[in-house]
Amino acid sequence: MLKKIPIEHLQIGMYVHDLCGSWLSHDFWRTSFIVDKPVILNKLRAGAVQEVWIDTSRGLDVPDSSTASTPPAAFTYDTTPATLGQELQRAAALCEEARDAVLHMFSEARMGQAVDLNTADTLVSAVCNSVERHPNALISVARLKTADNYTYMHSVAVCGLMVALARKMGMDAAQVRQAGMAGLLHDMGKSHSRLEILNKPGALTDEEFKHMQQHPVKGYVMLQGVVEDEEVLEACLHHHERMDGKGYPHGLSAPDLRPITRMAAICDVYDAITSNRPYKQGWSPGVALQRMAQWCPAHLDAHIFETFVKTIGLYPIGSLVRLHSGLLGVVCAPAENSISTPHVVAFYDITAQRMLQPAKLLDLNKLPQERIVASEDPTQWPFTNLEALWQKAAASAA
Structure with missing residues (x-):
């Protein structure tokens, strides 16, 4: 009791x-x-x-x-629904704590200590609760990692993406937690990768890449003694496999890959390519989804990827978009019941070639004459404050 x-x-x-x-x-x-x-x-x-x-x-x-006080029959944390603005603040605090927890887990693993599943379980619970309160907040905040803390925050971000994807796929509570645990632990093998390679600020040599390709196996071996869930273990071992059999470490193809492993592959790729790394700038969310769509079905499961797009939105928070009216804007919040009509902060008039003063917050769901006509690549524009734009607008949606 x-x-x-x-x-x-x-x-x-x-x-x-x-x-x-x-x-x-x-x-x-x-x-x-x-x-x-x-x-x-x-x-x-x-x-x-x-x-x-x-x-x-x-x-x-x-x-x-x-x-003493006794808990209700189902002992849970706060899952009261929250607005995006409210949950962004809580998600930011959670990400800081989670980063420190994962860093500690990696440090312990480097010293040969077993992974502390109590810490992992507590972290997964916190992520599940945040995603339940608002599915987009933690995912958006976790993407804003630095190159220095990428390894640790990547685990947190993939955990959040896995939880959100599992919920969208209609999985039950136990399966959602299972997906979150797989996301959190999927890269634990990197704790045994050479730090000079893991943090290298340039492209890897063939030998260095072969070294990094061993991290799924190292993680699987490390976790076997403490993780009993075979599906979680398989996701950790096979999240770099491909549907066409050209992945690693074992060259498995679609028939040999469980759904949770296919989910982990998608979530891992999305967070990796949207994050700033020591050797390259991350792609914007919209550009990342366009590229990933091209990698289906050879690399990624096309059906699960379709659900993934519905999970984070056709134009995820932070996407730079061109509007029918000739304005540029940044997506700051999803629409309630649509993946194509989010809230956008319009800040630049392409035709007049001038900034809007002040920027305009547009709910495209309520503006039938306005629509998104294309995702834009931020690297092709001279704007450097896109993250600040959407964060300010989203935070006001309390």
Whole structure:
């Protein structure tokens, strides 16, 4: 039975199920554990955590049950629907915490420690809840990674994309969590890749590329001892395989690839090509979808990719688009029931060759005379503040 108790009522012999509050309020990366030593108890009491959930079926109960509160039948975190603006703030904080958690997981793995599944499970839960509150916020924020933190934030971003895609595909709660876990862990093998190759600011040599091609196998071997879910393990091992059998590490083709592996391939590719890397600038979301469509069905599963487009929108947040009226704009929010009529911040008049002062926020769903006629490649334009434009507009949609 789960009970929430004040930290001062925690005793040696109790089993901590979860620590209440932000991960940044404590330095316990394993959030479920038995309090078996005075040093652990004293460290918890001296920290910023005010309350904890204990599991009385795995440890001692509180002497007086009136001091504890029991959770509802389904113990969940906050999944109250939120606007894009509201969830963007929460997603930004979550991404910071998640980056630190994944960095710690990679560091531990480099030192030969087993992956902490309690941390991974907590992180996946937080991502699932964010996506349930608003499916676009975390995905949009996680894309705004730097080249320096790419490896860690890529895992968080793919986790969010997998969760959102699984929900759009109609999977049940357990399958959604499974997809999120596969996304989070898919690149753990890179913890055993040589750092000078992983962070190289230029193109890899053939030898270096062969070294990097081993990360799925290294991840699979590492995770076998702690992950029991075979589908998660297969997604980690085979997310670089292709439908036509020309991928790696084993050259498998479509009949041998499970749906979750095909999903991981799509989510991994999308986040990789839309992210800034040490050796290249990322493509805009709209350009990325155009390129990925060309890679179906040889590389990617065409049917799942179609659902992926519906998940993030035909014009994802951050896309630079040309409007029928001759204006340029940046997509700042999706439409409620349409993938082709998002909210756009129009900021430049192509015909007059001038910036709009101020920029115009347009809901294309309510403007039948206006429409998107093309996705534009930002590298072909001299604008450098596109991310700031959509973030400001989206944040105001609270």
